[in-house]
Amino acid sequence: MSAPGRIWGVGVGPGDPELLTLKAHRIITTxxxxxxxxxxEGDSLARSIVAEFLPGGQExxxxxxxxxxxxxxxxxxxxxxxxxxxxxxxxxxxxxxxCEGDPFFFGSFMYLFEKLSDRWDMEIVPGVSSMMASAAAxxxxxxxxxxxxxxxxxxxxxxxxxxxxxTADTAVFIKVGRHLAKxxxxxEAAGLVQHAHYIERATMTAERKMPLAxxxxxxxxxxxxxxxxxxxxAL
Amino acid sequence: MSAPGRIWGVGVGPGDPELLTLKAHRIITTxxxxxxxxxxEGDSLARSIVAEFLPGGQExxxxxxxxxxxxxxxxxxxxxxxxxxxxxxxxxxxxxxxCEGDPFFFGSFMYLFEKLSDRWDMEIVPGVSSMMASAAAxxxxxxxxxxxxxxxxxxxxxxxxxxxxxTADTAVFIKVGRHLAKxxxxxEAAGLVQHAHYIERATMTAERKMPLAxxxxxxxxxxxxxxxxxxxxAL
Numbered sequence: 001m002s003a004p005g006r007i008w009g010v011g012v013g014p015g016d017p018e019l020l021t022l023k024a025h026r027i028i029t030t031x032x033x034x035x036x037x038x039x040x041e042g043d044s045l046a047r048s049i050v051a052e053f054l055p056g057g058q059e060x061x062x063x064x065x066x067x068x069x070x071x072x073x074x075x076x077x078x079x080x081x082x083x084x085x086x087x088x089x090x091x092x093x094x095x096x097x098x099c100e101g102d103p104f105f106f107g108s109f110m111y112l113f114e115k116l117s118d119r120w121d122m123e124i125v126p127g128v129s130s131m132m133a134s135a136a137a138x139x140x141x142x143x144x145x146x147x148x149x150x151x152x153x154x155x156x157x158x159x160x161x162x163x164x165x166x167t168a169d170t171a172v173f174i175k176v177g178r179h180l181a182k183x184x185x186x187x188e189a190a191g192l193v194q195h196a197h198y199i200e201r202a203t204m205t206a207e208r209k210m211p212l213a214x215x216x217x218x219x220x221x222x223x224x225x226x227x228x229x230x231x232x233x234a235l
Numbered sequence: 236m237s238a239p240g241r242i243w244g245v246g247v248g249p250g251d252p253e254l255l256t257l258k259a260h261r262i263i264t265t266x267x268x269x270x271x272x273x274x275x276e277g278d279s280l281a282r283s284i285v286a287e288f289l290p291g292g293q294e295x296x297x298x299x300x301x302x303x304x305x306x307x308x309x310x311x312x313x314x315x316x317x318x319x320x321x322x323x324x325x326x327x328x329x330x331x332x333x334c335e336g337d338p339f340f341f342g343s344f345m346y347l348f349e350k351l352s353d354r355w356d357m358e359i360v361p362g363v364s365s366m367m368a369s370a371a372a373x374x375x376x377x378x379x380x381x382x383x384x385x386x387x388x389x390x391x392x393x394x395x396x397x398x399x400x401x402t403a404d405t406a407v408f409i410k411v412g413r414h415l416a417k418x419x420x421x422x423e424a425a426g427l428v429q430h431a432h433y434i435e436r437a438t439m440t441a442e443r444k445m446p447l448a449x450x451x452x453x454x455x456x457x458x459x460x461x462x463x464x465x466x467x468x469a470l
Contacts, residue, residue: 011367013256021363022260023253102367103376104469110376114470117374124371126363126438128256132246132337136359139352141345148399149386156381164383167402203361234339235349 005032005094007085007120009103009113011127012049015204015223019128020050027125029053031096033088035061035081037108046098059093061085065108073111082115089120102129106153106174131172134202134225138209142227143170144234154179154226161186170234173226180220184212187228195232200224240267240329242320242355244338244348246362247284250439250458254363255285262360264288267328270296270320272343281333294328296320300343308346317350324355337364341388341409366407369437369460373444377462378405379469389414389461396421405469408461415455419447422463430467435459 008027013019020028028034028050038044044062063081066074088095099109103124116122131151135142143149150168152161154176165171165186173183176198187193196212201223212226243262248254255263263269263285273279279297298316301309323330334344338359351357366386370377378384385403387396389411400406400421408418411433422428431447436458447461 011363011371014361016258018258018261019256019361021248021254021256023251025257026253102363102371104370105367105377106379106382107376110379110470113374113376122374124374126249126254126367126371128246128337128361128363129367132340132361132364135339136337136361139348139357139359141339141342141348143341143386144345145341146388146390147341148388148391150399150403151378151384151386153381153383156383164385164402167399168385235345 003092004120005089005092007089007095007097007116007122008125009097009099009109009122010125011099011102012046013128014101014130014133014202015049017049017052019133019203020053021125021127024125024127025053027096028098029055031058032093033059033061033095034098035063035085035095036098037063037065039067040064046100049100050098059088061088061095073108078111078115082112085112085116086119099127102127105129105131130202130223130225131174134199134227137202137207138197138199138227140197140227140229141234142172147234154183158182158186162189165190165192169231170227170229175222176220176224176226177222178219180215181218183226187212187226192228192230195230196226196228198224198226238327239355240324240327242324242330242332242351242357243360244332244334244344244357245360246334246337247281248363249336249365249368249437250284252284252287254368254438255288256360256362258360259362260288262331263333264290266293266331268294268296268323268330269333270298270316270330271333272298272300274302275299281335284335285333294323296323296330308343313346313350317347320347320351321354334362337362340364340366365437365458365460366409369434369462372437372442373432373434373462375432375462375464376469377407382469389418393417393421397424400425400427403465405462405464410457411455411459411461412457413454415450415459416453418461422447422461427463427465430465431461431463433459433461
């Protein structure tokens, strides 16, 4: 019987394949098995980011996850995936679990981690997060000196968002999607719209960015962010 | 006369050379000139992270910066460095400015960016930040679902820290250093010490980590963080 294989949670960065780390590249190209999330129908974004590097011949575990927020997190899906990954590791195979951006920054990987880390010795490989990628693409320094950065899910209600915004120098709104109008409203009430910037799909081919004041769409894609610095700039 | 060269601000990650991105690796190994910060005496951390990849023969601009906080940011030092970097670019040379972690996450690079970006077409290459690297090393998911993450410089005073902590689900204290006792005191008052984790020099050879309750030192090195999740875990 072979020794149990290793399991990694590997951040693959925000979208540009070149933003993979050397370590992620090494692990993904040499692991026996890769595992990755995918929507119920369609391709996996995480896999597409690393596709050009895959050597071929690896086993693949596709974790199909419903994008319906009412179904999230789908316990049975993660339980089944953890079982599959554990079976590969038990058979002596090394498994790289691909995670968009960074594994521990709002990633669904943590549900797998929860189920696997008790039984298996796992290693997490941090990745470039969409927050840093968005700031770089917008050419907006996130924070300097004593600035407080708050990362605020736009899924929160208006009052909760306003309270978090009030104690932040830099606010990074994530999961903007269909909550764009709400974010705009809170920023208007705080007099901060003129300092806010919108970006979607940072570092991907379809990247789109503009001052929030120029953004006329009512909704945004899931992979979108709004960045704002209270003083207009960290500098 | 040759065309002006390009200038990049390149994140080199938190310390482990393997956490460099493929893009950073490409740019750093092919740029005509590399520029990097260093203390007044001693070696540059940013350069040491990439040292093993340097092909040799590149020009190097060392930006000597006093570590005395009273002198920060040293305007004259950044002005002179921006002039040197601009002169290289004007001569048709490409210049990679090395930045520890991510260039726009509390990096001193932004002072150079401010002086150079008006005149030069710059590109920022995001990097793995110490925040994500620390969470990975501690094996602590930063945030899930509707969690608000606040990044709080420990340099703030006690009341300011307590107010920011109160509106956060996850608090990431940076620049802990000699402010460790203050951070501990605020966390004790909030009843959160038992959920807090300490880490210094994440991903470097000298990495050290433990529950905050086990950390007996009064002071910490500059490259240290305290991570705490209000619920004990994002999961």
